[in-house]
Amino acid sequence: MDVASKALQKTLVVSPERQLEADSDRIIVQRVQAGEVAAFDNLILKYRERVFGVVYNMTSNREDAADLTQDSFIKAFQSIHRFQAQSSFFTWLYRIAVNSTLTHLRKAKLRTFFSFEKITDEDKTAELVNQMTDKKGADRDLYIRELQEKLNEAMMKLSIKHRTVVTLFEIEGVSHEEIAEIMNCSVGTVRSRLHYAKQLLQAELQRYINP
Amino acid sequence: MNETERRPKVTLEDLLQLKRAEFPPVEFWSEFDRTLRAKQLAAIVETRPWWRSWTARKALVRVCMPLGATALLAISFSSVRIASVKPQKVLAVNNEVAVRAPMVPAQELAVPESSVAAAATPAVAMAQTETPADGSADSFTSVRTAPSNGISGTTSPEQLLASGTATVKAAGQALAQLVGLQDFVGTSATAARSAVVEPLTQVATPRDNRRTRLLAYTVTFDPHAADSSAAVRSRDRVTHRLSDEAIYDSITRLGLSGDRVSIKF
Numbered sequence: 043m044d045v046a047s048k049a050l051q052k053t054l055v056v057s058p059e060r061q062l063e064a065d066s067d068r069i070i071v072q073r074v075q076a077g078e079v080a081a082f083d084n085l086i087l088k089y090r091e092r093v094f095g096v097v098y099n100m101t102s103n104r105e106d107a108a109d110l111t112q113d114s115f116i117k118a119f120q121s122i123h124r125f126q127a128q129s130s131f132f133t134w135l136y137r138i139a140v141n142s143t144l145t146h147l148r149k150a151k152l153r154t155f156f157s158f159e160k161i162t163d164e165d166k167t168a169e170l171v172n173q174m175t176d177k178k179g180a181d182r183d184l185y186i187r188e189l190q191e192k193l194n195e196a197m198m199k200l201s202i203k204h205r206t207v208v209t210l211f212e213i214e215g216v217s218h219e220e221i222a223e224i225m226n227c228s229v230g231t232v233r234s235r236l237h238y239a240k241q242l243l244q245a246e247l248q249r250y251i252n253p
Numbered sequence: 254m255n256e257t258e259r260r261p262k263v264t265l266e267d268l269l270q271l272k273r274a275e276f277p278p279v280e281f282w283s284e285f286d287r288t289l290r291a292k293q294l295a296a297i298v299e300t301r302p303w304w305r306s307w308t309a310r311k312a313l314v315r316v317c318m319p320l321g322a323t324a325l326l327a328i329s330f331s332s333v334r335i336a337s338v339k340p341q342k343v344l345a346v347n348n349e350v351a352v353r354a355p356m357v358p359a360q361e362l363a364v365p366e367s368s369v370a371a372a373a374t375p376a377v378a379m380a381q382t383e384t385p386a387d388g389s390a391d392s393f394t395s396v397r398t399a400p401s402n403g404i405s406g407t408t409s410p411e412q413l414l415a416s417g418t419a420t421v422k423a424a425g426q427a428l429a430q431l432v433g434l435q436d437f438v439g440t441s442a443t444a445a446r447s448a449v450v451e452p453l454t455q456v457a458t459p460r461d462n463r464r465t466r467l468l469a470y471t472v473t474f475d476p477h478a479a480d481s482s483a484a485v486r487s488r489d490r491v492t493h494r495l496s497d498e499a500i501y502d503s504i505t506r507l508g509l510s511g512d513r514v515s516i517k518f
Contacts, residue, residue, distance in 0.1 A: 079297075086289065091276070094285075099272060108281075112289045116296050190275070193268050212269040244265055251263045 060220075064130035071131055074122050082119055089132065090115070092214060093139045099209040100143045100202075102194050110146055114139040129223055136216070137224045140206055147202050189250060196246035204239035211236055 067088075073081040093114055098107035117138050125134055197205055206225065210216040211232075218236075222229045244251065 086286075090282070090285065094277075095273070095275075098275070104277060104281075108285055108288070112285070112292055115289060116292050119293060120296055186271075189263070189268060189271065193272065208269070212266065213272050240265060247265065247268065251265055251268065 060130065060132070060217075063132065067131035068127050071122060071125055071127070074119075075125075082122070085118075085131065085135075086115055089135055093135060096136065096209055096214055097139055097143050099197070099213050100140075100205055101147065102198060106146065106150075110142050111139065114142050117142070130220075133220050133223050136210070136220075137226075140210075140224055144202055144206070192247055192250055193243075196243050199246060200239050200242060204235050204242070207232055207235040208239045208243070212240075 067085065070081050070084055074085075090111065094107055094111045097110045097114070098104065101107050101110070114135065118135050121138075125131065197208070200208065203225070207221060210221045210224065211218070216224070218229050218232045221232045225232070
């Protein structure tokens with residue numbers, strides 16, 4: 043077992059599914075590195091929603107999120123020959139996206155325009171919304187909208203690093219180890235930031251949530 | 254029903270899960286793909302600056318460290334060198350004055366000793382070195398560059414002094430060869446200085462001229478005397494301790510009549 047595989051296993055020890063995903067990504071990346079540029083489209087189609095979700099939840103702005111997601115894919119495409127498979131492509135791509143977003147947020151600290159996406163009415167989401175409120179029709183939509191707005195406001199009150207940790211772990215479902223690798227910090231730091239961020243969010247949303 | 258009972262059962266995790274469901278509409282992705290394709294093509298077509306390519310960056314990083322260290326070393330070395338060269342320059346100026354003596358054209362130095370003695374004085378030497386002869390220019394250059402070659406790499410004051418002394422010796426030897434002196438006294442700077450001063454001591458002062466003239470009246474020189482040199486020595490011994498006024502007074506007591514000389518004491 044080579045060094046790259048050991049490093050990859052260390053990162054993905056909590057998730058065997060991620061290991062399979064990383065293996066398939068590795069094959070695609072090797073094809074791209076060999077000159078098959080069109081193979082990169084598979085990676086774009088596979089990860090565009092997830093990368094967009096991370097960036098969107100960090101910026102709370104659709105246009106910015108779209109631009110930053112596209113720029114992240116372009117950067118990954120331009121630097122694909124530097125990818126040495128010591129981490130999963132997913133982690134590497136997330137790192138590019140998170141770093142680009144952090145740079146953007148530091149530059150555009152004073153101009154924040156929130157935009158809200160419409161919640162897709164999937165079965166699971168509908169069940170969750172029904173669990174939250176017994177209102178029907180327009181009142182229900184209005185209530186959900188208010189919850190979204192308050193959650194976004196509370197998220198924006200977090201620091202960039204705390205917001206990133208919450209987004210990656212609670213919304214995107216990325217493991218602590220992967221977040222530590224994406225953000226280039228220790229797992230303990232990730233857990234500490236997550237705990238602190240959740241305390242702040244609960245304090246901000248105490249009128250809307252149960253303790 | 255109070256406020257607490259009306260509050261829905263919502264947790265923070267539920268709210269955060271709700272955010273997972275936030276997705277843009279389908280038409281957004283078509284626009285997203287179109288823009289991304291355009292950016293991707295632009296990135297392929299666009300020629301990136303050479304310093305932004307990974308290999309160039311790697312090469313720069315590899316080169317910059319030793320290059321910077323070398324530049325730093327060179328700057329510090331040159332600054333130390335400049336600081337140590339200051340006293341050397343002073344010595345070099347002195348050496349130059351000493352070395353410029355050989356610049357006197359050989360045909361001028363070949364004539365009588367009086368002119369050679371005059372050429373040995375610093376002022377005359379400097380004046381003559383302003384227009385060096387073609388034949389002596391090469392020897393001047395070689396003698397002048399000798400100390401700098403010897404000094405290269407040594408910066409301590411003792412070594413600089415030693416090299417300066419060596420230069421002066423070389424200049425003295427060259428001067429002696431040009432003048433024709435086989436036994437150059439010590440070939441040292443002091444010896445050269447004494448050789449320069451000596452002709453001035455040989456020039457008669459007005460006091461000596463007057464003394465000689467007055468004594469010519471007092472002593473009759475007899476060429477037939479057996480011990481004329483002894484008479485001269487005794488005359489010098491007598492007159493040596495007399496001042497000019499005493500000798501003048503003694504003349505008034507002298508008298509000349511025929512072949513006799515009378516002296517009143």
